[in-house]
Amino acid sequence: MASVSLKQIVKHYDKTAVLHGIDLDIADGELMVFVGPSGCGKSTLLRMIAGLEQISGGDLHIGGIRANDIAPAQRKLAMVFQSYALYPHMTVYENMAFALKLAGHKAAAIDEAVQRAAATLQITQLLQRKPSELSGGQRQRVAIGRAIVRTPELFLFDEPLSNLDASLRVQMRVEISRLHRELQTTMIYVTHDQVEAMTLGQRIAVFNGGRIEQVGTPHQLYNHPANLFVAGFLGTPKMNFISAEVIASSGEQLNLLLPGGAIIAVASGARSKASCGQRVTLGVRAEHLRLAPAAGHNTVEVRIGHIEYLGDQSIVYASLDGGSELIAIRAPADAAALQAGQRAYLQLPVLQCHIFDASGQALASSAQHA
Incomplete structure (x- = not known):
């Protein structure tokens, strides 16, 4: 060798x-x-x-x-x-x-x-x-x-x-x-x-x-x-990216303002150096997102755009109000019954989110706490 x-x-x-x-x-x-x-x-x-x-x-x-x-x-x-x-x-x-x-x-x-x-x-x-x-x-x-x-x-x-x-x-x-x-x-x-x-x-x-x-x-x-490129290159569907602004930062948690006005919380991660007012990109994988029956903790309202039925599962694509990015959600097979244009609630995980700065470098990976 x-x-x-x-x-x-x-x-x-x-x-x-x-x-x-x-x-x-x-x-x-x-x-x-x-x-x-x-x-x-x-x-x-x-x-x-x-x-x-x-x-x-x-x-x-x-x-x-x-x-x-x-x-x-x-x-x-x-x-x-x-x-x-x-x-x-x-x-x-x-x-x-x-x-x-x-x-x-x-x-x-x-x-x-x-x-x-x-x-x-x-x-x-x-x-x-x-x-x-x-x-x-x-x-x-x-x-x-x-x-x-x-x-x-x-x-x-x-x-x-x-x-x-x-x-x-x-x-x-x-x-x-x-x-x-x-x-x-x-x-x-x-x-x-x-x-x-x-x-x-x-x-x-x-x-x-x-x-x-x-x-x-x-x-x-x-x-x-380590950065947006690696996050987006590995994984199918690729990691979802959502533009956000840090509105509060503590040792344990970041509060983020998303397009459309929704506010969600994510674990900050030990490497986080995010500060209030900073523009960041929130990254979250499709398998960590959940469609919720009603508004609740860390949920945002979305509009269903397209559903791909794969037999054992469905990939649901949705968008935030005020956001241009399509969000992919890995869902159970019966999610194929959803209709395009339907309103739904999306629950974001506190512990499986990634935060990237304006240059694309990872600021925090709360998945490390999972």
């Missing part, structure tokens, strides 16, 4: 900066996920780790050795790409064995490596087939198997499931998690899909505009986002 250390990594093309001083340490045997929108620099960084892109500045260490100038073939890593890139004229066995043959390994050692990898990936029965005879999920397994036979110290995955349909992506996520547990090899996985990031990563690095916004476990990032 190999640890990976990135110190002030910079990448630019001519005068265009793509990565701006990336600092990140990845432990031996860890499954780290890079997630972010298209163009945020996550795949560029992965290719720099692989040696496929030059590093413009900073230091890359793999297994404790500075790797900036080490040739890709000498970095003891294997990469799985979005495209399967299988040789169509070769069988599955030949595709998996090809790199070992080029390296001059003996036939017996090659066969042992291929058979072992095929058994791990449950594709032994496919070894004599051609790629054209395989499904998308099977082809991706072969591409992963081709990497496994090289026994790398580091696996790099560049959006490997993007070409698969939804059900196959779920299956392959399970397979990759199982593979990591069995091989216990360091893996870096790049995706733009926040569901993949949350379900696969032991830790996640959230990228935006060539910078890392936050690094942490899925639980840390979901429940304690």
Whole structure:
């Protein structure tokens, strides 16, 4: 296995900066996920780790050795790409064995490596087939198997499931998690899909505009986002954001004035530095909101706009008077009986709210008290 250390990594093309001083340490045997929108620099960084892109500045260490100038073939890593890139004229066995043959390994050692990898990936029965005879999920397994036979110290995955349909992506996520547990090899996985990031990563690095916004476990990032970008990027539906003004602040509680004149209370959180008169953004997730039958403590009146019936639940979208933001509420399935335009009361949780300042940085996360 190999640890990976990135110190002030910079990448630019001519005068265009793509990565701006990336600092990140990845432990031996860890499954780290890079997630972010298209163009945020996550795949560029992965290719720099692989040696496929030059590093413009900073230091890359793999297994404790500075790797900036080490040739890709000498970095003891294997990469799985979005495209399967299988040789169509070769069988599955030949595709998996090809790199070992080029390296001059003996036939017996090659066969042992291929058979072992095929058994791990449950594709032994496919070894004599051609790629054209395989499904998308099977082809991706072969591409992963081709990497496994090289026994790398580091696996790099560049959006490997993007070409698969939804059900196959779920299956392959399970397979990759199982593979990591069995091989216990360091893996870096790049995706733009926040569901993949949350379900696969032991830790996640959230990228935006060539910078890392936050690094942490899925639980840390979901429940304690450092800023508006992370809060809005992770979670489906995404976190609700409501403009507000602080009208009272104590050691335990903030009172907020919402659009339409409603006043609600939230736990301030130990990190809160909010002051009276300050404009803030209130963040709250759909699963923490409740539709109430009547006005009560910490309720606001809303107008129902749209209901999505999902079978086991409904997502209700509503708006505050005087507010432009739609609020998503995860509700029981029978909420589908609500009608668009209907008035309702929304109860906001005291203990599961997040407060962000005008720059988008978290001031308080009362979820930490829950």
